[in-house]
Amino acid sequence: MEEPVKRCGGFSEDDLISRLPDALISQILLYLPTKEAVRTSVLSSRWESVWLLIPVLELKSSEFPSSNAFVGFMEKFVALAKVENSCLHKVKLSIRKDDESENNMSCVRRWVDFVATNKLKHLDVECVLVKRECLEVMPLSLYFSQKLVYLRLHCVSLVGFESVSIPCLKTMHLEKNVYANEKCLESLISSCPVLEDLSIVRKVDDNVDVLRVVSKTLTSVRVAFDFGKHKIELYGFDRLNSGVSIDAPRLKHLTFRKEPSASKVVTISGSLAKVEITGYFDIQLDDEVGLPVNQMACNFFTGILRVRDMKISHSALERITSYFQTQESAPRFCNLSYLEAQFFFSSAKILSTILESCPNLKSFVMNIDYSTLIAPISFASVPHCLLSSLEFVKIIRIYNGEPVNIEVPKYFLENAVILKKLVVHLSCTVRHRNSPIDLDDLLALPKRSSMCQIVPVVDR
Structure with missing residues (x-):
């Protein structure tokens, strides 16, 4: 007959994990999702509140059977955490704000107010499918988080604060939020004295006409625009009175994604390492301080001329080349070594202008739209980069059906x-015998560089 297991202090002698100190157990529980870590509370009285010592809380409302179940769980957590004096360093919440959860208005505000302690370092709050009238207003305590290093807010309301003190914040992502006014957003950004990484996704009804970014410490800025499903909200956007003004002397990385504002002013003191402009891009009209079109464009493009790495959409490429053609002495991207650009329609002239403006280009990636019809390429002279520096070319999305497409790789090889x-x-139809571009013909193209390797990639 087996002897009964002896127990000591509420757990069996062979329960070695329960004998570990609380600090070590909480570190082990860190490797579990929050919801799973909470379930350990039913193991024994020893485990009942150990999970509250975990400094990380990560939850998605989609992991619960209903919004009310998620809200109920969070309310119980906050109540227990207050009793146990829980100390959270990282909080990440994803909340689906559907019709059911509208009965729990301001719950997110209460939770953020509780976790926004002096020890919180990482806060990520995402509200999904929330109506504008149901946006959660962030509590005033958030704007005085003394240890906060990372902040991401998605679909919330930032209003009602008069001052900000977040002295340790280095990364801030603000996505599809609503602000009291543009001054409110400007104050939030400028009041973070060590901010390095800023990402803003704007929307039509965010109450911000001109986005102003003023920071002596920022090294990376990303500005994007979200026009809603099917771009219906685009018709409510006033491009004439909108703009972006960035004054960040230490800026190294600049990204615009689908940013349609007509006015763009960027002030930096050094050289940008990377510029990325994707989607629609505009810089045509006077800005808010009355600079003429050419002067504003000149200031913007002069600010990015020393960039080393650039990814650019076709609409931005058109603005650059159009501006260059108005200048008596064409500007040069003398530091640019990597360029990825989108081309479509008849882009041979644009291709010529951009290559001539990049005398030291080493790597060139062409994203050619499916509707491209590029005529045989013939420039007055060979761009300098082809004669001295260009080592790598990638041509993406060349679709068969137009014989002239082979002129693009042919030009670079020659x-x-x-x-x-x-x-x-190439598209998969390249295997067809009647295809305008045959693999054998491609590989047999004459090469001016004897060390050049031709690598065909068949896209399926």
């Missing part, structure tokens, strides 16, 4: 003196 690799993406 003129690039030190080209080392040419990668050409």
Whole structure:
């Protein structure tokens, strides 16, 4: 007959994990999702409140059977955490604000108010499918989080604060929020004395006409625009009175994604390492301080001329080349070594202008739209980068059906003196015998650089 297991202090002698100190157990529980860690509370009285010592809370309302179940769980957590004096360093919440959860208005505000202690370092709050009239207003305590290093807020309301003190914040992502006014947003950004990484996703009804970013410490800024489903909200956007003004002397990385504002002013003191402009881009009209079109464009493009790495959409490429063609002495991207650009329609002239403006280009990626019809390429002279620096070319999304498409890889092979690799993406119809571009013909194209490797990639 087996002897009964002896118990000591509420747990069996062979329960070695329960014998560990609370600090070590809480570190072990860190490797479990929050919901699973909470379930350990039913193991024994020893485990009843150990999970509250975990400094991380990560939850999604989608993991619960209903919004009310999620709200109920969070309310119980806050109540227990207050009793146990829980100390959270990281909080990440994703809340679906559907019709059911509208009965629990201001619950997110209460939770953020509770966790926004002096020890919180990482806060990520995402509200999904929330109506504008149901946006949660963030509590005043958030604006005085003394240890906060990372902040992400998605679909909330930032209003009602007069001052901000977040002295340790280095990363801030603000996505599809609503602000009291543009001064409110400007104050929030400028009141973070060590902020390095800023990302803002705007929307039409965010109460901000001109986005002003003033910071002596920022090294990365990303500005995007969300027009809602099917871009219906685009018709409510006033491009004439909108703008972006960035004054960040230490800026190294600048990104615009679908940013349609007509006015853009960027002030930096050094050289940008990377610029990324994707989607629709505009810089045509006077800005809010009355600069003429050419002067504003000149200031913007002069600010990015020393960039080393650039990814750019076709609409932005058109603005750049149009501006360059108005100048007596064409500007040069002398530091640019990597360029990824989108081309469509008849882009041969734009291709010529951009290559001539990048005398030291080493890597060039062409994203050619499916509707592109590029005529045989013939420039008055070979751009300098093809004669001295271009080593890598990738041509993506060349679709068969137009014989002239082979002129693109042919041009680079015939003129690039030190080209080392040419990668050409072709559609799967390249295998058909009647295809305008045959793999054998592509590989047999004459090469000015004897060390060039042609790499065809068949896209399925």
